[in-house]
Amino acid sequence: MIAESGHYALVLALGLALIQSIVPLIGARLRDDALMNVARSTALAQLLFVGASFVALVMLHVNSDFSVANVYENSHSMKPLIYKITGVWGNHEGSMLLWVSILALFGGLVAAFGNNLPLSLRAHVLAVQAWIASAFYLFILVTSNPFLRIANPPIEGRDLNPVLQDIGLAVHPPMLYLGYVGFSISFSFAIAALMEGRIDAAWARWVRPWTLVAWIFLTLGIAMGSYWAYYELGWGGWWFWDPVENASLMPWLAGTALLHSALVMEKRNALKVWTILLSILTFSLSLLGTFLVRSGVITSVHAFATDPTRGVFILLILCLFIGGSLSLFADRATSLKQGGLFAPISREGALVLNNLLLTVACAVVLFGTLYPLAMEMLADFKMSVGAPFYNLTFAPLFALLLLAVPFGPMLAWKRGDLLGVTQRLLAAGIAGLVAVAIVWGWASGGATLAPLAIGLGVFVIAGAITDLVERTGLVRLPFATVLHRARGLPRSAWGTAFAHAGLGVALIGIVCETTWNSEYIATMKQNEVAHIAGYDVKLDGLFHRQGPNYREMIAEFNVSRDGETLSVMTPSKRSFTTRGSSTTEAALLTRGASQLYISLGDATAEGAIAVRIYHKPLVLLIWWGPVLMAFGGVLSLSDRRLRVGAPKPARAKQRLQPAE
Amino acid sequence: MTRKQRRMTIIGGSLAVLALAAALVLNALRDSIVFFSTPTMVAEKHVAPGKRFRLGGLVQPGSLQRGDNLAVTFEVADGSAKLPVAYKGILPDLFREGQGVVAEGALDASGVFKADTVLAKHDETYMPKDVADALKKQGHWKDDYGAKPAATTAQGNPQGAVR
Numbered sequence: 001m002i003a004e005s006g007h008y009a010l011v012l013a014l015g016l017a018l019i020q021s022i023v024p025l026i027g028a029r030l031r032d033d034a035l036m037n038v039a040r041s042t043a044l045a046q047l048l049f050v051g052a053s054f055v056a057l058v059m060l061h062v063n064s065d066f067s068v069a070n071v072y073e074n075s076h077s078m079k080p081l082i083y084k085i086t087g088v089w090g091n092h093e094g095s096m097l098l099w100v101s102i103l104a105l106f107g108g109l110v111a112a113f114g115n116n117l118p119l120s121l122r123a124h125v126l127a128v129q130a131w132i133a134s135a136f137y138l139f140i141l142v143t144s145n146p147f148l149r150i151a152n153p154p155i156e157g158r159d160l161n162p163v164l165q166d167i168g169l170a171v172h173p174p175m176l177y178l179g180y181v182g183f184s185i186s187f188s189f190a191i192a193a194l195m196e197g198r199i200d201a202a203w204a205r206w207v208r209p210w211t212l213v214a215w216i217f218l219t220l221g222i223a224m225g226s227y228w229a230y231y232e233l234g235w236g237g238w239w240f241w242d243p244v245e246n247a248s249l250m251p252w253l254a255g256t257a258l259l260h261s262a263l264v265m266e267k268r269n270a271l272k273v274w275t276i277l278l279s280i281l282t283f284s285l286s287l288l289g290t291f292l293v294r295s296g297v298i299t300s301v302h303a304f305a306t307d308p309t310r311g312v313f314i315l316l317i318l319c320l321f322i323g324g325s326l327s328l329f330a331d332r333a334t335s336l337k338q339g340g341l342f343a344p345i346s347r348e349g350a351l352v353l354n355n356l357l358l359t360v361a362c363a364v365v366l367f368g369t370l371y372p373l374a375m376e377m378l379a380d381f382k383m384s385v386g387a388p389f390y391n392l393t394f395a396p397l398f399a400l401l402l403l404a405v406p407f408g409p410m411l412a413w414k415r416g417d418l419l420g421v422t423q424r425l426l427a428a429g430i431a432g433l434v435a436v437a438i439v440w441g442w443a444s445g446g447a448t449l450a451p452l453a454i455g456l457g458v459f460v461i462a463g464a465i466t467d468l469v470e471r472t473g474l475v476r477l478p479f480a481t482v483l484h485r486a487r488g489l490p491r492s493a494w495g496t497a498f499a500h501a502g503l504g505v506a507l508i509g510i511v512c513e514t515t516w517n518s519e520y521i522a523t524m525k526q527n528e529v530a531h532i533a534g535y536d537v538k539l540d541g542l543f544h545r546q547g548p549n550y551r552e553m554i555a556e557f558n559v560s561r562d563g564e565t566l567s568v569m570t571p572s573k574r575s576f577t578t579r580g581s582s583t584t585e586a587a588l589l590t591r592g593a594s595q596l597y598i599s600l601g602d603a604t605a606e607g608a609i610a611v612r613i614y615h616k617p618l619v620l621l622i623w624w625g626p627v628l629m630a631f632g633g634v635l636s637l638s639d640r641r642l643r644v645g646a647p648k649p650a651r652a653k654q655r656l657q658p659a660e
Numbered sequence: 661m662t663r664k665q666r667r668m669t670i671i672g673g674s675l676a677v678l679a680l681a682a683a684l685v686l687n688a689l690r691d692s693i694v695f696f697s698t699p700t701m702v703a704e705k706h707v708a709p710g711k712r713f714r715l716g717g718l719v720q721p722g723s724l725q726r727g728d729n730l731a732v733t734f735e736v737a738d739g740s741a742k743l744p745v746a747y748k749g750i751l752p753d754l755f756r757e758g759q760g761v762v763a764e765g766a767l768d769a770s771g772v773f774k775a776d777t778v779l780a781k782h783d784e785t786y787m788p789k790d791v792a793d794a795l796k797k798q799g800h801w802k803d804d805y806g807a808k809p810a811a812t813t814a815q816g817n818p819q820g821a822v823r
Contacts, residue, residue: 344669356674360681367685382696384714392688397681521749522729573753582753601730601750610730610750 003068006056007147010097013049013104014137016042020130024123036119039126040111046133047108054088054101057146061088067153070094070146076159076578078549083165089173090164092294092310093146098174099290100136102181106210107133110185117206124192125185132184135317143310159549159578168228172221176248179218180286183255185210186262187283190276191325194332204266204275209637211262211279215255216633222248223626234584234599236614238513238622241390246369247289253362254282257355264351268413270342273333274355280329284322285362291318292369346416350408357401364393402456402503406463409496410470428466432459443516450515453507460504464497495636499629506625509593512618520613523604533615535596536560540568542609550574552585555600555609559589566591571598571611593620694764699741702767709767715743715775721757736761736773747775 020042027035060068061084064077074091075084089098107129114122140146189207193199225248230238239245258278264271295311342348368385376382406428410421436455443451469475471493472486520532530537540556554572558565571587586599594617601610696714697707707713715736723735731748734757745763755761755778765775 341663341666344666344673349670352670353673356677360677364681364685382714384694384696385692386694388692389688392692393681393684396684584753604726612750 002056002059002063003065003147003149006053006060007145009049009053009056010137010141010147013046013053013100014134014141016046016049017130017133017137020046021127021134024127028120028123031120033119036123039123039130040114043104043107043111043126043129046130047104050097050101050104054097057094057097058085058088060147061085064157066155066157067149068146069148069150072150072154072157074160075157076549077156079160079165080548082167082170083160086170087160087164090160090169093140093144095173095177096136096140096144096294097146099177099181100133100140102174102177103129103133103136103184106182106185110188110210120196121189121192121203124195125188128188128191129184132188132321135320139310139313139317143313156578159576162550162574162576162579162581162583163232165576165583166228166232168224168232172225172228175217175221175224177221179214179216179221179255180248180251180289182210182214182217183251183258183279183283183286185214186258186279187325190279191328193276193336194328197332197335199272199276199336201266201269204262207275207279208259208262208266211255211259212633212637215252215259216630216637218248218252218255219626219630219633222252223623223630227623230619231586231588231597232583234586235612236517236519236586236597236599236616238619241368241385241387243369244293246365247292250285250362250365250369251282251289253358253365254278254285257358257362258282260351260354260358264348268342268348270348271352272336276333276336277329278355278359280322280325281359284318284325285366287318287321291315342413343415345411345418347408347411347413349416350404350411353404354401354408357397357404361394361397361401364397365390368393399453399456402460402507405460405500405503406466409467409493409500410463424470425463425466428459428462431462432456435459447515450511453511457504457507457511460507461501464501464504468494468497490639492636492639495632495634495639497632498635499632502625502628502630502632504625505621505628506623509618509621509623509625513616513622516617517619518615521611523601523608523610525606525608530611530613532596532613533617534561535566535615537569537596537598537613539609539611542603542607545572547574549578550576553600553603555598555611557587557598559596569596569598571600573600590620593618593624595619696762698738699736699743700738702743702773703741707767709769709771712764712766714762714764715745715773716760716762717743719755719757719759719761724757733772736763743773744771745773745775747778749778751778 020039023042024036024039027033027038057070060071061075062081064071064075064084066072066075066077070091070093074087074094079087087094089095107126110117110122110125110129114125117125186207189203189210193203222245225245226238229240230236258275261271261275261278265275291311291314295314368389372383372385406425407418407421410424411418432455435458436451439451439454468486468489471489472482474482477485518533520530520537522530524530524539526539526541528539530539536559538558538560540558543554543556545552545554552572552574554570557569557571559567559569567589569587569589572585573582574585575582584599586597589596594615597614597616599612601612603609694712694714696716697705698717699715702713702715717736717738720735720737720742723733725733727733729748730750731746732751733744733746735742735744737743745765747763747765762779763773763775764777764779765773768774
């Protein structure tokens with residue numbers, strides 16, 4: 001019954017989405033408030049039904065109902081409860097259901113909290129949301145129904161892919177989807193603006209918080225996925241430039257650009273057309289990401305072979321939405337009024353540069369992702385585009401961007417003083433150069449790029465701090481005044497500083513990990529000691545243990561430094577009986593921001609075992625950076641001007657314009 | 661500055677960044693791309709020693725030999741040709757004889773493929789797509805290789821080993 005109810009709820013959601021696709025638009029045309037308000041009710045009802053459908057699938061997984069094909073293929077009665085729940089989205093059908101659930105959630109949020117939006121704008125936005133939703137409900141119902149029954153139910157399930165039986169699966173996909181799908185809101189707002197032929201600063205005020213929310217989740221989702229790959233795959237890599245990873249990085253790059261261009265539009269009423277285009281592109285890249293991951297088109301270590309009907313269906317959705325929205329853009333963009341003049345050297349100019357570099361970097365990643373596919377299709381030879389390509393293309397572009405980051409927030413709107421800003425950034429520049437010198441001396445030559453990159457990271461962090469110091473008047477004003485000013489500073493200024501500093505922190509982590517990573521790979525016998533980066537790692541012994549749905553071989557290592565025992569590390573190798581496959585569970589020892597990492601290979605007949613030990617200096621900074629960025633995003637989101645919401649045009653006219 | 665001049669500055673700047681990106685990409689395409697080959701393609705094309713490429717095929721049953729200190733050698737076959745591969749390090753969990761494998765590295769002077777990366781998909785029914793396509797093209801595809809892939813729908817993660 002549960003499966004059928006879930007299926008039925010999804011069909012009802014499709015029906016509601018179809019109504020929501022059409023009725024509000026008719027209402028907007030006829031200026032009929034009642035018809036336009038239909039969108040609000042249907043969006044909330046959709047959320048209810050999709051939510052019910054999702055809960056139904058979770059219940060089926062929790063109850064281990066193996067008469068449902070999806071549960072049979074991806075679950076096992078002995079699996080721990082948490083993985084029974086997370087296993088819901090650890091497979092194609094379930095993850096698509098999660099995708100539409102989150103889409104419905106965002107639609108519901110706009111419906112519930114969009115009371116201060118102009119009625120016709122809200123009707124248009126929700127209608128566009130419903131178009132997207134309808135397409136994906138159809139996709140699920142036609143090609144990927146998670147509620148299909150099996151005629152002769154088996155007694156036991158095939159278990160979830162062991163690699164996915166990890167807490168990372170509980171966090172990473174939902175976060176990533178909240179980011180991906182969150183950009184659908186700015187897309188819908190953009191399409192609505194084009195359809196209405198009207199766009200103003202209030203529009204940007206509305207779009208920015210939604211974009212920011214999506215961006216925060218996407219940032220955390222990507223970082224989480226990277227950390228998950230790092231500890232779960234057992235070889236210490238954290239980014240592979242894999243098409244699936246690129247698929248999440250591209251919307252992030254475009255979304256970051258959108259975040260900044262929406263700022264220009266909100267404050268200065270400029271870059272309107274560009275902001276609209278970026279909103280469309282960002283969500284198009286999210287759709288492209290969904291296509292790449294879900295169709296199995298990519299020759300990737302991530303990708304999996306699925307039947308092509310799904311791929312073709314998503315490709316159709318992709319073409320329809322990207323083609324449709326870009327045509328609409330081409331048709332209507334010229335009718336939007338341009339406004340807000342600014343000099344090339346100004347805050348606006350800096351944000352244009354930011355957008356330029358981010359979108360070009362995004363285009364490079366897109367090229368690297370699609371080029372092998374195109375060559376395979378057109379010229380019939382296969383190739384892989386990996387880290388060396390991106391190191392030569394993406395890295396220099398991003399270095400340029402980072403160099404410009406500290407200047408942006410310090411330039412004045414409209415017309416800036418580059419020389420003055422350079423003088424104010426002198427301290428930050430000196431800090432960067434000192435860092436270069438120290439690292440250079442400490443590493444005594446060696447890699448030339450690493451000290452420069454670390455200097456750049458320090459410059460970015462110091463630049464973010466300088467901005468705060470300047471704004472609060474620290475050093476030159478009495479402390480009480482400074483405190484007062486710090487409290488009066490808009491939260492978004494703090495957010496900017498944290499997010500920008502996060503970039504520098506992540507860069508330092510990346511450089512340290514890749515340059516000074518040391519590793520020890522060998523077979524070890526009992527009581528043998530490995531020496532790595534000043535640590536002594538002794539193999540105490542091997543043990544066997546029975547887990548809920550796996551058998552486990554644990555190696556116990558005693559880690560000491562200068563004769564002092566620090567910790568016991570227990571990496572293990574698990575073999576999952578149902579799938580006949582095994583996973584490597586690495587053991588991590590955190591020391592400050594650095595980590596010692598041990599993973600196991602095969603045991604030999606003589607009782608020795610192959611081990612891989614890494615020392616990764618400052619590796620945690622790679623993920624602390626994004627966390628700082630996301631924290632900055634949250635601060636910015638709590639800014640008063642976003643909480644207050646868009647001012648009503650009528651009231652704004654009566655009031656004096658606040659000086660900004 | 662007039663409106664036109666301002667616009668030209670921005671357009672000029674954009675073109676400069678685009679040109680820079682295009683130059684970077686073209687430069688990177690010259691030597692950072694890794695091609696995929698099967699043993700047959702290697703034999704036909706006479707790949708030069710030291711040129712990096714990805715080798716895909718099936719691990720020849722009975723060819724795996726473990727040496728000292730994690731050195732391993734095995735042969736990769738695609739039905740019509742075989743190529744010896746040397747690797748030092750820990751093989752991925754699902755490396756098996758008779759299963760598909762993708763290795764990245766270069767040939768040495770004696771014609772042995774020195775691999776620094778060995779990839780295997782984390783699922784015993786999985787066949788790397790490159791390998792499957794190459795085998796299909798040569799008519800060596802057996803149905804039992806692809807017997808169960810419809811059931812392996814979980815989103816896989818890479819499973820591999822880097823020396």
